[in-house]
Amino acid sequence: MSTEVRRPLGQLGLLLLCAAWLLxxxxxxxxxxxxxxxxxxxxxxxxxxxxxxxxxxxxxxxxxxxxxxxxxxxxxxxxxxxxxxxxxxxxxxxxxxxxxxxxxxxxxxxxxxxxxxxxxxxxxxxxxxxxxxxxxxxxxxxxxxxxxxxxxxxxxxxxxxxxxxxxxxxxxxxxxxxxxxxxxxxxxxxxxxxxxxxxxxxxxxxxxxxxxxxxxxxxxxxxxxxxxxxxxxxxxxxxxxxxxxxxxxxxxxxxxxxxxxxxxxxxxxxxxxxxxxxxxxxxxxxxxxxxxxxxxxxxxxxxxxxxxxxxxxxxxxxFTLRRGAANALLWFALMLFGFIGLVLWVYWSAHDLGLPARLASRLVRLGMTGVGELRPWALLLGGLVTLAWVVFLVRVERSPLRPMLVWTAGMTFVWTLLMALFLAPLDRRLSYVSVGEALAARVAADECIQTLDVRTQQRLLLSYHSDRLLAPADVGCRWLLVETRQREAEPHVPADWVKQWEGARPGDRADRFHLYVRN
Structure with a gap:
């Protein structure tokens, strides 16, 4: 089988595509x-x-x-x-x-x-x-x-x-x-x-x-x-x-x-x-x-x-794919990733411009922060990513490699566009930074927090983000953090603990944290 074909992009272009996918x-x-x-x-x-x-x-x-x-x-x-x-x-x-x-x-x-x-x-x-x-x-x-x-x-x-x-x-x-x-x-x-x-x-x-x-x-x-x-x-x-x-x-x-x-x-x-x-x-x-x-x-x-x-x-x-199948893969990639790119831009409009309003309100319920606030850098980066994809589609040449090249470039486009438009809101939504900041704002740096029903991964991530020691058991700490996994559940703690804060990651409807101080 011969695979000596003319590449639809030069070596530098292919390397840049790999870097754009990876970074x-x-x-x-x-x-x-x-x-x-x-x-x-x-x-x-x-x-x-x-x-x-x-x-x-x-x-x-x-x-x-x-x-x-x-x-x-x-x-x-x-x-x-x-x-x-x-x-x-x-x-x-x-x-x-x-x-x-x-x-x-x-x-x-x-x-x-x-x-x-x-x-x-x-x-x-x-x-x-x-x-x-x-x-x-x-x-x-x-x-x-x-x-x-x-x-x-x-x-x-x-x-x-x-x-x-x-x-x-x-x-x-x-x-x-x-x-x-x-x-x-x-x-x-x-x-x-x-x-x-x-x-x-x-x-x-x-x-x-x-x-x-x-x-x-x-x-x-x-x-x-x-x-x-x-x-x-x-x-x-x-x-x-x-x-x-x-x-x-x-x-x-x-x-x-x-x-x-x-x-x-x-x-x-x-x-x-x-x-x-x-x-x-x-x-x-x-x-x-x-x-x-x-x-x-x-x-x-x-x-x-x-x-x-x-x-x-x-x-x-x-390299042995028939022309009809190759064209089907090519056009499927174009339609699929073009549609996903359009959807991402609609979500950006809802997030940054508040339009459409119904979608914007849904993003608020999902815990996306900063809805209605225009972010110029996100707009600029997203525009550059979209322009680069359009230029690529115009310049890509015919080759047996082209269907897979367009597919991979399409995946790279939607992933890079997602990161450009929504990395910061997704970070607040998917990380425990906000909970760690809430703990750090209420607990002095030289104090520790004992935990009850807090899973190991969450406990250690909160320790990292708050820069406070979260102990898995009672080690004489003046503070207590309890995790509940049902939306309306109230933790059962002794009467000498007084609640100081309650919260969760933005949009998290299952896991909630309750912070107490010993009376």
């Missing part, structure tokens, strides 16, 4: 409720107990090592959450580079950018790739291993595979690393890998992974640290019932539009499915799905690694 949303906001806040809490605990190995390796360390490095390097000009979140950008960029190299190794030079754009176009990567997410470390390490497998018969392939396996183990993917090494051994029976050089490369990778793993496990054992959390083994040994249909169902939207293109590539391969370009990514995908069928704690974050074999396989299908 917006990584900085400029506090930790948000959910995965972003959870991983920030883990990082903050490590920073509070950096000298204690038990604390440092209670989670897979690779992502948090990188987050601490990026936070330290950017500390002169970025807040801790923003600097730490750059670690996700580093691992996503690593994955993009090695997925491109995998595409070139399997299908030829032209497939590199196609694989990168297909990966960026996957809907599941958009949000998960822009938050504090420790699974992006597995994502980056998996891309390195994938390239190592694709280039196993070439110089350096064994070292790449071995280093990728080490990174995967440190990222909490011990089971995935072992699985991919076993699959790499199976490659040795395929044509193109039946050579002494390929066998030596696999042996090199295995020795590197084995030695590094023995050293790592030996260190954990010497420190008295159980293997379960650093290796992420609780996913396989917990008593919770696995959900084998979770990931196949998730991929329906998570891997769109990569999976239809990958399915087309497999169909086109026909009886040639044993060739490396089809057998390698397809076997990795099926093996990972088989492994994850036993996952006791499935989730979207863990599903990122499933996108890696799909992207290069889909890229190969893109």
């Amino acid at each position: 917006p949303g990584l900085i400029g906001h506090a930790p948000w409720k959910g995965g972003d806040g959870e991983h920030f809490v883990n990082l903050w605990l490590l920073l509070q107990h950096h000298a204690q190995p038990q604390a440092e390796f209670a989670t897979p360390p690779l992502y948090y090592w990188m987050a601490m490095a990026t936070a330290w390097l950017s500390s002169p000009f970025l807040a801790l959450p923003d600097g730490a979140r750059l670690a996700s950008g580093v691992f996503i960029a690593l994955a993009l580079v090695f997925v491109a190299r995998t595409g070139r190794a399997l299908y030829g030079e032209g497939a590199g950018w196609a694989a990168t754009l297909t990966l960026l176009g996957c809907m599941g990567l958009l949000v998960r790739g822009h938050e504090l997410n420790a699974y992006t470390a597995q994502f980056g390490a998996g891309a390195v291993m994938l390239y190592g497998m694709a280039s196993l018969a070439r110089p350096g392939g064994g070292w790449t595979l071995g280093v990728g396996a080490v990174l995967m183990v440190l990222a909490g993917g011990a089971a995935e690393a072992l699985l991919l090494l076993v699959l790499a051994a199976g490659l040795l029976v395929l044509e193109g890998y039946r050579s002494p050089a390929a066998r030596r490369a696999w042996a090199t990778a295995f020795v590197i992974a084995l030695v590094a793993s023995v050293v790592w496990l030996g260190y954990l054992s010497m420190q008295g640290i159980p293997f379960t959390r650093p290796l992420n083994l609780q996913r396989w040994i917990d008593n919770a019932s696995p959900r084998p249909a979770f990931y196949p169902t998730l991929l329906g939207w998570y891997a769109w539009p990569a999976w239809p293109l990958a399915a087309w590539a497999v169909y086109r391969a026909g009886r040639r499915w044993r060739e490396t370009g089809t057998a390698l990514p397809l076997s990795i995908l099926l093996a990972l799905l088989g492994l994850y069928a036993f996952d006791a704690h499935p989730g979207e974050e863990q599903g990122l690694i499933l996108l890696l074999p799909l992207a290069p396989l889909a890229a190969s299908g893109l």
